[in-house]
Amino acid sequence: MFGLIDCNNFFVSCERVFQPELEGKPVVVLSNNDGCVVSRSNEAKQIIPMQTTLFAIRHLVNQGKIHAFSSNPVLYRDMSRRVIATLEQFSPEVEQYSIDEAFLGLHRFPADSLTDRAQQIRRRVHQWTGIPVSVGIASTKTLSKIAAHLAKRDPSLEGVLNLETVASLEGLLTQVEVGKVWGIGRNSKAKLNAAGIVTAWQLRQAEDRWVQKHLGILGLRTMLELRGTACFAIQTVEPQKKMRIVSRSFGHLVTELADIKEAVATYTTRCAEKLRLDGLAAGCLSVSMRTSRYRDSHPYQAARSAVLEPPTNDTAVLIRTAMRLAEAAFELGYEYQKAKVIATELVAVNEIQGNLLAEPVDSEQQVRLMQVMDRLNRRFSSDTIKFGALGLSPDWKMKSAYFSQQYTTDWEALPQVEVWSAPGHSFPIDR
Amino acid sequence: MAFPIPGDAIEPHLNLNQYLIDSPASTFFFRVGGNHKRCQTGTQEVQPGDLLIVNRALDVGHQSLIVGIINGEFIVSRVQKRAGKWVPLTREDDNAELSLTIWGVVIVIVRNVSAAPLCLA
Numbered sequence: 001m002f003g004l005i006d007c008n009n010f011f012v013s014c015e016r017v018f019q020p021e022l023e024g025k026p027v028v029v030l031s032n033n034d035g036c037v038v039s040r041s042n043e044a045k046q047i048i049p050m051q052t053t054l055f056a057i058r059h060l061v062n063q064g065k066i067h068a069f070s071s072n073p074v075l076y077r078d079m080s081r082r083v084i085a086t087l088e089q090f091s092p093e094v095e096q097y098s099i100d101e102a103f104l105g106l107h108r109f110p111a112d113s114l115t116d117r118a119q120q121i122r123r124r125v126h127q128w129t130g131i132p133v134s135v136g137i138a139s140t141k142t143l144s145k146i147a148a149h150l151a152k153r154d155p156s157l158e159g160v161l162n163l164e165t166v167a168s169l170e171g172l173l174t175q176v177e178v179g180k181v182w183g184i185g186r187n188s189k190a191k192l193n194a195a196g197i198v199t200a201w202q203l204r205q206a207e208d209r210w211v212q213k214h215l216g217i218l219g220l221r222t223m224l225e226l227r228g229t230a231c232f233a234i235q236t237v238e239p240q241k242k243m244r245i246v247s248r249s250f251g252h253l254v255t256e257l258a259d260i261k262e263a264v265a266t267y268t269t270r271c272a273e274k275l276r277l278d279g280l281a282a283g284c285l286s287v288s289m290r291t292s293r294y295r296d297s298h299p300y301q302a303a304r305s306a307v308l309e310p311p312t313n314d315t316a317v318l319i320r321t322a323m324r325l326a327e328a329a330f331e332l333g334y335e336y337q338k339a340k341v342i343a344t345e346l347v348a349v350n351e352i353q354g355n356l357l358a359e360p361v362d363s364e365q366q367v368r369l370m371q372v373m374d375r376l377n378r379r380f381s382s383d384t385i386k387f388g389a390l391g392l393s394p395d396w397k398m399k400s401a402y403f404s405q406q407y408t409t410d411w412e413a414l415p416q417v418e419v420w421s422a423p424g425h426s427f428p429i430d431r
Numbered sequence: 432m433a434f435p436i437p438g439d440a441i442e443p444h445l446n447l448n449q450y451l452i453d454s455p456a457s458t459f460f461f462r463v464g465g466n467h468k469r470c471q472t473g474t475q476e477v478q479p480g481d482l483l484i485v486n487r488a489l490d491v492g493h494q495s496l497i498v499g500i501i502n503g504e505f506i507v508s509r510v511q512k513r514a515g516k517w518v519p520l521t522r523e524d525d526n527a528e529l530s531l532t533i534w535g536v537v538i539v540i541v542r543n544v545s546a547a548p549l550c551l552a
Binding site: 083407417421 | 455456463464465488500506507
């Protein structure tokens with residue numbers, strides 16, 4: 001059995017954990033650069049559709065009728081990690097599917113206890129992290145996604161739908177549009193609709209050979225999953241895929257920032273190549289440097305990390321980030337011996353999807369450029385083509401006019417709490 | 432900002448996080464606001480500028496020190512149960528009609544008792 005845990009209005013929920021005054025009010029979170037609405041509180045859902053531009057709702061924001069926040073990916077990732085860590089107490093099989101969704105293997109639990117177990121998961125995640133979640137339970141991943149989707153929308157279900165306990169699967173799957181089924185993309189949906197298949201139930205009842213012919217083997221598996229035959233297992237990340245490191249000792253001790261940056265740019269280029277070779281993108285990049293362990297009487301080492309949202313393997317983006325990190329870590333007056341570039345939070349490129357925060361992940365043009373670079377560099381000597389690392393003038397300052405704080409990762413941005421004193425009595429507290 | 436560097440020899444050291452935080456997933460930090468002049472509030476258990484380590488996983492008990500929400504604002508107080516509801520523990524009985532939502536239980540107070548500022552790097 002599988003569970004799909006889906007965080008409700010995740011970005012908005014993250015903001016609310018640390019801003020209790022937003023409870024019960026219409027709240028939205030905007031995409032990068034404050035482009036459009038990507039997360040809405042239930043109250044905001046009554047007023048505006050998803051993807052509304054900030055421009056269209058600016059008057060409501062200015063009048064205080066909607067509370068808008070710029071995207072705060074560092075906060076969301078930290079909260080996401082906490083949710084996953086909480087889930088790991090329930091099952092060793094946790095597959096983080098996106099920043100706000102995870103599949104859970106529930107094979108260890110007796111079938112008749114699963115609904116109770118799901119309620120327990122839901123309560124625990126909410127108590128520990130403050131994030132409300134919905135849980136869908138079913139015999140396949142595809143069905144569990146549908147269950148979670150329905151659990152979220154029907155308040156009478158109290159956040160949990162166990163498909164095994166549903167009397168009429170037909171009645172339920174007939175309500176689900178086929179394009180909403182996990183794995184059915186826009187093209188498949190068009191083909192299905194053209195053939196008169198509009199609901200998930202109709203896809204379930206379709207003919208095997210027709211589905212395989214028109215949607216391929218993946219489409220066939222999706223159909224089998226709708227019938228309750230599990231074709232997709234929980235995928236836990238293989239350990240060796242968790243990071244890519246490029247590190248080297250310098251030929252001689254280095255003291256200048258410019259030299260360190262050149263080295264770091266080279267390592268980053270290598271690192272990006274490794275990522276692309278494996279079809280991975282990095283969600284986090286770290287740069288570290290240190291003095292010699294033996295020679296230097298004043299040892300120094302420092303490391304800086306940055307979140308990459310969306311995850312990327314684009315050399316240009318990685319180098320820009322690495323340069324910034326190298327500058328932050330560098331301290332004048334030391335003789336450096338070694339630098340290191342580490343890419344972590346790796347995700348398969350084809351799995352970066354549906355993250356509404358993102359501008360288009362890596363534009364196709366950019367991807368092709370990288371492929372050409374890699375091919376030339378493999379064919380001729382390395383670095384036949386490379387980036388003029390120091391010549392790139394990055395435009396770091398993104399628009400984020402409604403930025404909340406990094407409540408969980410920045411000492412200067414912790415949520416503030418006041419000592420309680422009964423009104424009109426005892427210690428006055430300055431505000 | 433520092434993170435463990437994989438592959439490097441790991442030098443043993445005492446880690447306060449490890450000592451203080453049993454459940455990282457449910458543990459959060461808060462800063463106590465208000466007037467920083469200690470002389471005014473020096474006898475209080477929780478003082479302006481204190482760092483509070485709060486664990487949401489713990490159950491509230493009688494006289495627990497908690498971070499809670501009153502009127503949409505974070506407050507820190509010890510609590511008691513009155514008519515089945517948690518209310519701030521104060522000398523007065525005028526808290527009965529207050530709506531207090533518990534956010535988490537304070538497990539540690541970190542306070543700088545020197546004149547020098549703490550290093551926050």
